Amino acid sequence: MNPFKTLASLAILSTLALPRCHGADAAPALYLDPGQPVDARVADLISRLTLEEKATLLNHRGPTVERFNIRADQWNQCLNGVQWDRPTTLFPTCIAMAATWDTNLVHETATVLSDEARAIYNGWHLDTNAPGQHKGLIYRAPVINIERNPYWGRNHESWGEDPFLTGRMAVSYVEGLQGDDAHYLKLAATLKHFAVNNVETDRQKLNAVVSERMLHEYWLPHWRDAIVEGRAQSVMASYNAINGTPDNINHWLLTDTLKNDWGFQGFVVSDLGGVRTMVEGHEQKKMSYEDAVAQSLMAGCDFSDKEFEDNIPAAVKDGKLSEARLNDALTRVLRVRFRLGDFDPFGSVPYSHISPTVINSPEHRALALKVADESIVLLQNRGNLLPLDKTKIKRLAVIGPVADRLMMNNYNGKAPKSITALQGIKDRVATGTEVVYTMGGLVGGNPDARWKKESAEIAADPAAELAKAVALARSADVAVVCIGTTAAIEQEARDRKTLGLTGSQEELVKAVLAANPRTIVVEMSAGPLTVPWLAQNVPSILQAWWPGEEGGHAIADVLFGDVNPAGRLPHTVYASEAQVPPMTEYDVTKGFTYMYLNGAPLYSFGHGLSYTKFSYDHLKMSSENIKAGESVTVSVAVSNTGDRAGDEVAQLYVHQIKSSVKRPVEELRGFQRISLQPSETQTVNFTLPAEKLACWDESTHGFVVEPGAFDILVGASSGDIRLRGQISVLR
Numbered sequence: 025m026n027p028f029k030t031l032a033s034l035a036i037l038s039t040l041a042l043p044r045c046h047g048a049d050a051a052p053a054l055y056l057d058p059g060q061p062v063d064a065r066v067a068d069l070i071s072r073l074t075l076e077e078k079a080t081l082l083n084h085r086g087p088t089v090e091r092f093n094i095r096a097d098q099w100n101q102c103l104n105g106v107q108w109d110r111p112t113t114l115f116p117t118c119i120a121m122a123a124t125w126d127t128n129l130v131h132e133t134a135t136v137l138s139d140e141a142r143a144i145y146n147g148w149h150l151d152t153n154a155p156g157q158h159k160g161l162i163y164r165a166p167v168i169n170i171e172r173n174p175y176w177g178r179n180h181e182s183w184g185e186d187p188f189l190t191g192r193m194a195v196s197y198v199e200g201l202q203g204d205d206a207h208y209l210k211l212a213a214t215l216k217h218f219a220v221n222n223v224e225t226d227r228q229k230l231n232a233v234v235s236e237r238m239l240h241e242y243w244l245p246h247w248r249d250a251i252v253e254g255r256a257q258s259v260m261a262s263y264n265a266i267n268g269t270p271d272n273i274n275h276w277l278l279t280d281t282l283k284n285d286w287g288f289q290g291f292v293v294s295d296l297g298g299v300r301t302m303v304e305g306h307e308q309k310k311m312s313y314e315d316a317v318a319q320s321l322m323a324g325c326d327f328s329d330k331e332f333e334d335n336i337p338a339a340v341k342d343g344k345l346s347e348a349r350l351n352d353a354l355t356r357v358l359r360v361r362f363r364l365g366d367f368d369p370f371g372s373v374p375y376s377h378i379s380p381t382v383i384n385s386p387e388h389r390a391l392a393l394k395v396a397d398e399s400i401v402l403l404q405n406r407g408n409l410l411p412l413d414k415t416k417i418k419r420l421a422v423i424g425p426v427a428d429r430l431m432m433n434n435y436n437g438k439a440p441k442s443i444t445a446l447q448g449i450k451d452r453v454a455t456g457t458e459v460v461y462t463m464g465g466l467v468g469g470n471p472d473a474r475w476k477k478e479s480a481e482i483a484a485d486p487a488a489e490l491a492k493a494v495a496l497a498r499s500a501d502v503a504v505v506c507i508g509t510t511a512a513i514e515q516e517a518r519d520r521k522t523l524g525l526t527g528s529q530e531e532l533v534k535a536v537l538a539a540n541p542r543t544i545v546v547e548m549s550a551g552p553l554t555v556p557w558l559a560q561n562v563p564s565i566l567q568a569w570w571p572g573e574e575g576g577h578a579i580a581d582v583l584f585g586d587v588n589p590a591g592r593l594p595h596t597v598y599a600s601e602a603q604v605p606p607m608t609e610y611d612v613t614k615g616f617t618y619m620y621l622n623g624a625p626l627y628s629f630g631h632g633l634s635y636t637k638f639s640y641d642h643l644k645m646s647s648e649n650i651k652a653g654e655s656v657t658v659s660v661a662v663s664n665t666g667d668r669a670g671d672e673v674a675q676l677y678v679h680q681i682k683s684s685v686k687r688p689v690e691e692l693r694g695f696q697r698i699s700l701q702p703s704e705t706q707t708v709n710f711t712l713p714a715e716k717l718a719c720w721d722e723s724t725h726g727f728v729v730e731p732g733a734f735d736i737l738v739g740a741s742s743g744d745i746r747l748r749g750q751i752s753v754l755r
Contacts, residue, residue, distance in 0.1 A: 058368045065367070066358045070351055078354050079336035082326070084162075084293060086333050097160030097361065099214075101435040102201075103167065103181055104572065106140045106383075109157050111440035113140060113388040113573065117433065118166065119550050120399040120569035122183040122594035123632075125673045126697045127196040129398060134200025136391055137165075138210045140383045147380040149370060161364045162258065163201060164214045165435070168194045168246055169222045169262075171551075171595050172616050173607055177224045177518040180433055180550030180570055184594025185617045186629065187242060188692045191249030198254035203375065209257065209363045210375050215250050217262035217295060219243055219277060223607055224519045228297070229305040231265040234610035237685070239266075240720040240727070242612050248286055257290040257360045261325055263301050270306050272298045273316075278324025291326040291356035299331040318344035326353035384440045389574060396578030398671075401567040401591035402633040409542060409564040411585025411635055412502060414454040421496040422446045423464040423536055424506035425529065426548045431510055431570035440573050445506045445546060448576025452584055460500065464493030464536070468527030469512025486528050490535055497539040504583065505536050508548030523554035523601050533558060546579055552597040552627075559626055567591070588635045590671035590697065592741065597627040618742045619688035628743030630675050630692070636666030636702070640674070640746035643738060649752050650714050652729045656751055658710040660738050664700035673697045676710045677737040677745070678717060683730055685719060690742050712736075714753060731755045 054060055055069035070078070072092070080086045086096045101107040104115040113136060115121070121130050145161055148154040167181040168190055176182075183190040194215070203210025220232040220243050234243065250256045261271045261278060271277055272294050282288045302316035311319070313331050318339040320328065339345035365373035382388065402410070422428075428446040430439060443451070450459050466486055497503040507529040514520045524530070534557070537543045544564045547553055548571070558565060566589070568579050581587035596618045598604055603623055605615045615622040618629035639662070646657040662674050676694035680687045694710035717734055718727035731753050739745035 056367060058372060062359060062362050063355075065362055066355050069358060069367075070354055073354075075337050075340060078350060079333045082328065082336065082353060082357065083330050083333035084327055086330070095160075097162045097366075098158075099162045099164055100141065100157075100159040102137045102141055102163050102165050103433070103435040105436040106137055106144065107435060108144055108437040110155075110438055111384050112437035113137075113384045113392055114432070114436055114439055114442060115392050116396050116399050116572040116575065117180040117550060117570045118183055119171075119180050119594060120571060121395060122189065122193055123401055123567070123569065123591040124395065124398040124697070125189070125592045125594075125695055126398055127192050129395060130193050131196040131200040132391060133395055134197045136388050138201045138203060139378050140388070141211055142375045142378045143380045143382050146376055146378055160366075161209070162212045162214065162360070164216060164260065165201070166194060166197045166213065167216050168250060169217055170243065170246065171222065172242070172610075172612055173222045173519075174523055174552050174595065174598060174604060175520045175607065176222045176551065177514045177520060178222070178516055179514065179595075181435070182222075185596060186594070186619075186692050187245040189594055189695070191246035192695075194246055194250040195254040198250055198256045202255070202257065205374050207363070208365050208373050208375065209360070212257040212290075212360045212364060213254075214258035214260050214293065215247065215256045216260035218259045218271065218282070218292075219247060219262065220266050220610065221262035221264050223264075224517050227517075228263045228301045230263070231268060231306075232610050233267055233608075236722050236725070237720040238611050238613075243610075244281070251282070251286050251288050257363075259288070259290065259292050261292055261294050261298060263295055263298060263305070265306055270302060272302060272325050273319040273323040275323040283324060289356070290360060291353070292324055293327040294320065294325050294329065296329065298325070299328055314339050314342070315344065321345050321349055321353055326356050392572050393574035393577055396571040396575045397581055397587045399569055399571065399591045400578060400582050400587075400589050401593055401631070402582070402589040402635075403547075403565040403567055403627055403631070404559065404563075405633055406563040409544065410583065412583055414452070414457065414584045417453065417457050417501045419458045419460065419500045420449065420453060421500035421503040421540070422449055422459060422461045422506070423493045423496060423503060424532065424546075425463050425465050425467045425527070426508045426510065427461065427463070427504075427506035429510070430573075431508070431548065433511065433570070434516055442573040443576035445504075445548070445568075445576045445579045448578070448580040449504065449583070451577060452580035452586070460496050462489060462492040462496055464489050464505070465507075465529050465532035466527035467508070467510050467512065467529065469510065490528070490532060493532060494535050494539045497536040497543065500540060501542065503536050503540045503543045504546060505533055505543060506546045506548055507533065508553070509550060514550055520551060523552060523598060523604070525553065525555060530555065530557065533562065537562060544583065552593075552595055554598050554601060554626060556599060556626060567593070585635060588668055588670040590632065590634060590673065592630050592632040592673045592675075593627055594629070596621060596625045596629045599624060599626040613686045619691055620686075621689075625743070628741045630673070630741035631743060632673070632741070634666075634670045634672070636664055636668040636670040638670075638672045638700070638740065639663045639665050640738060640740075643736070643747040643749050645736065645749055645751060648750070649754050651754050652714050655711055655713045658694070658712055658736055658738065658749070659707055660747060661705050661707050662698065662700070663705040664702050667702050669699070669701045671697055671699050672740070674708045675739060675741065676712070677739075677742060678712070679735040679737065680717065680719075680730070681733045681735060683719065683732070687719060690737060690745075692742070717753060729753055
């Protein structure tokens, strides 16, 4: 990519790139004056547009409006790596970022993503002949759909099963993407998919039947956090219906709740083909494209596909769409684009200085490694097999169908040079250590053409591969078996068929463990793996997710003790598939998540071990009695009682002792990741507002804090509570 131009060239190119007026509009235009208020500029531009031009500007991939030289933004993606046709930094997947329980690190990661996105934009904006895709600054991330469904094919895009954790991660991610300038947006984040969306099967016509209470207590709180606190600029309406009304035409969802109750000032965009699902997909009275467009806009959807451009003029002329609503939609879309700097001289935008040289820079690779290091969860470590002493290992066997594979999703860029688990271990072993490898088994699945590159199995004889694995394990000092999932198992449009291991992977682990009791399993999956045999028999297990371009080094860092693992599970690992209610059940009180789980899990929400030990002492509360509208401060002393430095994630849960409705056994209401040297103690403080003790009252249609006693629970996970206290909410 060409370097930045001289200031003189920059000024010329910036002028050429600006929107313009022609003919009667050639006089100085208020909308082109950066000194004017944004809303006044938007109103001025809208007053100059024809009906057809307005319709064109509401097609997110529409043609340029030539009279004003306004180009469609074209949008882009950046979940854990900016999507481009050349390499960008590949971070661990979002579920792995959630496993760090480190909001500051998530903010730092999103800042890097937005740096690279701006750098790409700056490169082609300053040189219209620059190679690569020429897309704008509206980005379709993050995905904050909640992981109620452990089979969901897109769990790798999500942030776990808990609304509180997801909300904190969403705010950090959105703020990192959008930047901290008071006037200009760095990028415009698009939250997706709104709402009650976490099933891929028949997703374009699915109807989620969910109670008012569950909507407000479980399905919507994290969306509100990302809108009200994170100030996300865009929201994508999902394909599914809620209680019979498709989200794209759901006035209660898009206008009453999002825009009126939450004060959302940005725009709503349909998912790709969202209007078409109104015509073809949902089980409802068939409607024309004109009616589907009109109903979508009147319900609160502001931005969409070519159907908007083609049908808005007729919808207005036929009285199905009001001009006031059309202008409101356009105001919302253009307000974001003005704040992105699309109508200002290029050099006046503070983010225009970000150079393409930052893309996948050494500093960004180092951050990708840090995120991967922090995300790895030590699930179990019987006999302290880990960490391995690399000086005592002469021969190490690396085995498994994902040991030498990079797992990606469809919203990454092109992969840069990436480190697999096999390569990472080779890079980190002591000089003279022999590392031997075989695939050993198959992941299986049913790859289609779209995912063939990522998920196709290497042609091999399974029996012969298993025999190789056994022979290598028997001859090695230690065996590391890498198992998991690929895009052939879990991905967009593909829900998982089982929570267990697919293909021949469990058979592989059993055979290797029988050959060598010093066997470590590394799980590389997105969703939870229900593997009770492994939990009962394998001494040490790591959850390493799909860990990005530096994932192999991170795995090796943890195996050899260069990094003390401190990742924590952002979801429940169910003990059996029989524990999971049907996917058509949207009432989480029926057994979903750690909050309402029936029976004991295989691994608890928030679980993760360390190579050191931590103690919890001196639980204190600023008051034992609070009223609605007040807050209590909960403090606890956390000490590293072991002989290694390490991170601990202190977690605060609450439980309402008596209530008018079924309430969670535990509910996360605070967490903090801290670093402690041996013998060091830190005091962790949590602020607990009374509103976080509330439940939804369907008779008054609002949250209420019921008077009574609440347990205050502090510990290392939802299944490892160390200290208990109690507060009372007074009338």
